[in-house]
Each structure stands twice: as C-alpha cells, then as structure tokens.
Amino acid sequence: MGVKMGFENFNKVLDSLKENYKIYGPKNIESKGRFSDTDVVGYGEIDNFDEIVFDKKSYFSPKEIIHPIRQTLFYFTDGEVKESKVDDKKVIVFLRPCDINGIKRLDSIFLQNGPHEDVYYKRLREKVKFFMIECTEGFDSCYCVSMEANKTDNYSLAIRVNDNDVYLDIQDNEIESYFNENGDEIDFKPDYIKENKIEVNIPDPESLTNEVFENPIWKEYSQRCIGCGRCNTSCITCSCFSMQDVFYDKNKKVGERRRVWAGCHVDGFTDMAGGHTFREKYGDRMRFKTMHKINDFYKRFGFHMCVGCGRCTDVCPQYISFSKCINKLNQIVEGDKNE
Template sequence: MGFQLQNSDFNKILNELKKEYKIYAPKRFEKRGTFSDTDMIRYGEIDSVEEIVWKEKSEYSPKEIIFPITQTLFYFTEEEYKVPKVDDKKIIVFLRPCDINGVRRLDTIFLKNGEHEDFYYKRLREKVKFVMIECKESFENCFCVSMNGNYTDNYSIAVRFEDGQVTLDVKDEDFKGLFNKVGKEVDFTPEYVKENHVKVEVPEVDKMPLEIFNHEMWKEYSERCIACGRCNVSCITCSCFTTQDIPYEDNPKAGERRRVWAGCHIDGFTDMAGGHSFRKEYGSRMRFKTLHKIYDYKKRFEENMCVGCGRCDDRCPEYISFSTCINKLNKVLKEEEKDEE
C-alpha cells in the first residue's frame, strides 16, 4: 500500500514511533570527517526526516546497530557472571538495498553458520525493522549490480525522499494504521539501481585453482596496503571480532568480557598463543579477504559475501580498489585458463 505525505506529517509519525522504537538513519556529523573542516555521514538516532542524509552515501554501514563496535558479553566476579540486559525498545533502521542484503549476510554468519546461533546478535536482530531508502542512481565506486546487491523486497517500508515530502510503500501491518490517518493513498513501487559506473566480473567458484593463492598479483598489495583496517570497519559484511577481559581497578577479580570489532587487515588479528602469527604480509591479507568475499562464502552459501556497496574503496587512504582487485583476479584466471588450452 502506497502513501504520500508532507515532511511535517512524517515527522509526527516518527515522534509517535519513537515511543516504541529507536530510529536510526544515515545522518551528518559536522566537523567529524577525515579533515577538521569536513563532515562525516554515518548512522545515528534521528528525530526528524530532515536529519536523514539520502542524497549521499554513508561512509560507514549500519551494521554497528545490531553488531556493536564494542559489546559487553557478560560481567564477572570470582564466583559468577551476568549477561547485560538490552534496551526494551525495538529498532527501525533507514538503509539502502545493498545494506539490507548485507545484513542478510550477517544473519547467515551469526545465525546459520553451524549448529549454534549467536545469542547476542540474535537478541538485537530480532528487534529490527527495515525502512528501505529508494536507491535508483549509483554512487561512485558502487558495484552492487554485479554482486546482486542492488535489489531486495525485504523491508517493512520503502521510502522515496523528495523535497518537502515522502512517498512510501508500506508492507508491514504494524505501520499501515499510522499512515492511513495522515497520508494520501498512491500507487508506488520503489525503483532500484540498474547499472553502476563500476562493473565487476566475479570468477566462478569451480574455476579457482589452489595456485592462485601464491600468484604474483597479491604482492602489489603488500607494497600499497598499510593495514589500517578501514575497509574492514566500513564493510557491511565484515563480521570478525576479538574478545577482551577488562578487570576493574578497584577489584581486579571482577570485570567484564567484551567483544570488539577486528578484521583480517589489522595487525595482530592472527596472533596466537606461543607467539605464532599468520598472514604477516599485507598482500596475503588482501588475498584472504578477497577470496573470503567471493569464494569461501559463496562455496558454502551459494552467493557472494560482498554486496558491492563500495565503501571499502571510498575509505581506503591508499586508493586500493576492491572491485579492481576482483577484476584483476578474474583476468588472471582467464589468462591461465587460456594458457592451458
């Protein structure tokens, strides 16, 4: 069912929803960008439609809402532990189709990756409803069409923002009553990106020989990558973390265990007991990430892990392009296949 209403009326609905939900959307944080006079666009709680940044791509994904950067797993003393409570409010997130598809990848990793579901992820994820921001024009560095991340119908509401008004496709029965009161009924079907400026050809899983692990192409990234991890933390589908025990100063035998984001590009990620460490060369980390996104995950779950949002390319200070890396890999494999003929 479609509705159209003015921003002022939409804000009234947001205020009504805030009694029951926390509402997150991409918003502008002034003077918080890379340089002192630049802004940052990332996810935060909103109070009005005017706060939502929909004409620009957010620099970071919404994954921190359901997979926090730092999350206390439990508090402990000498004799017992206690799992922290979560806020009673449910969650609404405004996000683009690629990010909805990215969250589905996170669902697979945390909820369908083996016999046990991740308790901490699940209890936040169950609270979330999606409001899909219509995205019909590609941003720079996006390659969502190539990765099948450009389309989804997995949303409670789809919204088209226009100057002064919003148009919505409301699928969730929980919300239809709110819009019936103030919105004008219209026919509305959201549009999607049909073509990106960047195109990627993903290699087929069954044409990935073991020899590719030691190919010369990875050495380029040993020279260029600085292991800052920006690609990991901005990515909607990166799900790696480490754990830390934090003892309290007044009683070192009590404290809390936290999980904290980590990533395959970051120094120390592969450190093990006994002083062992793996993938010390930065090129081997690029190889690991690339093959995990388009080979390992796909071999298990029959779709690419990467959804083509392009944030890794946007955020890399060394201008390393993940889409270019995939195309280079595909080119190498085709050349080797031709040589064998």
C-alpha cells in the same frame, strides 16, 4: 499499501514511532571527517526527517546497530556471572538495498553458520525493522548490480523522496497502523538501480585454484596496504571480532567480557599462543579477504559476501579499489583458461 504524504506529516509519524522505537539513519556528523573540521555522513539516532541524508553515501555502514563496535557480553565477580541487558525499545533503520543485503550476510554468519545461533547478535537483530531508501542511481564506487545486491523486498517500509513529498510502500501491518489517516493512498513500488558506473566480473569459484593463491598480484598489495583496517570497519559484511576482559580492580576478579571489532587486515588478528602469526604480509591478508568475499562464503551460502557498496574503496588511504582487485583476479583466471 502505498502512501503519499508531505514532510510535515511524515515527521508527525516519526514522532509517534519514537514512543516505541529508536530510529537510526544516515545523518551528517559534524567535525568527524578524516580531515580537520570536516563533516562525515554516518549512522546515528534520528530526531526528525530533515536529519536524514538521502543524497550522499554514508561513510560508515549501519552494521554497528546490530553488531556493536564494543559489546559487553556479561559481567563477572568472584563467584557470579551476570549476562548484559539490552534496551527494551525496538529499532527502525533507514538504509539502502545494498545494506539490507549486507545484513542478510551478517545473519548468515551469526545465525546460520553452524548448529548454534549467536544469541548476542540475535537479541539485537530481532528488534530491527528496515525502512528502505529507494536507490536508483548509486554512487561512483558502487557495483551492487554486479554483486546482485541492488534489490530486496526485505523491508517494512520503502521510501522515495520527491520534491516536498514522500512516497511509501508499507509491507508491515504494525508500521502501517502509524500511517492511517496521515497520507493519501496510492499505487507505489520502489525502483532499483539497474546499472552502476563500475562493472565487476566475478571469477567462477571453481577456477580459483592454488595457482591463483600464489599469483604475483598479491605482492602488489603487500607494497600498498598499510594494515589500517579501515576496509574491515567500513564494510557492512565484515563480522570478525576479538574478545576482551576488562577488570574493575587489581585482583582481576571483577569486570566484564566484551567482544570488539577486529579484522583480517589488522595487525595481531591472527596472533596465536606461542608467538605464532598467520598472514604477516599485507598481500596475504588482501588475498584472504578477497577469497572470503567472493569464494569461500559463496560456497557455503550460495551468494557472495561482498554487496558492492564500495565503502572499502572510499575509505582506503592508499586508494586500493576492491572492485579493481576482483576484476584483476578475473583477468588472471580468464588468462589461465586461454593458455
């Protein structure tokens, strides 16, 4: 169903939806930027249409809506364990095609990576409906076309903002009922970006041999990377976490167990009992992340983990470009083939 309506009518629909849904989208967050008194675009709960930022890339991804930064799994006392609860309200998220494809990657990790589903992820994920923001131009650091993450039909509603009107493609009967008599029925389907400013050439996974693992390219990142983990926390597809017990009293018998975001670039992530640590060098961590994003995950699921949103490049204080890393890796592989 295609619908055209003005901003005012769309706001009325959002007001109706808020009775049953929490609505999230990219919004301007004041004074939370990386520099003093600067703003940043991140994800938060939306009260009206005017709050949604359509013309800028969000600094943070919508990942934390379904994979929270800190998530309480259960509470415990001396002789009892009680599972945590979640809000009864369903969730609507305004997001771009690359992020919808990013959540597909999270679904693969949490729901399809072995015989057991992650119930804590699933109970949040099954509440979510996607309102896809049409994206036809992208941003300077994007390379979603190369990663085949620029398109999707996995949405309840797609939206194009044009002058004083919005154009909608509604694919969800439950959502469609909110738009009855609030707009004009038209033929509309969203367009997708066809070419980014950046093109990435992904090496054939079969060509990533042990020799590539030992290539001097990774030493460059040992010198540049500072292990801050911003690339992990900004990435829509990074899913790693650590476990944390928080105690409410001194005898440590009352408290809660949480899982908390972690990442392969962060110090302590590979620490083991006995004082053993893997990948102490930052270049080794960069190698691990790169191989996971364009090699290991692909071999398991048939598509690449990275979706080319470019957020890791945007947030890196050392100006490390992940797209350039992939292209350098491909040049090494192609050079080996030609020798």
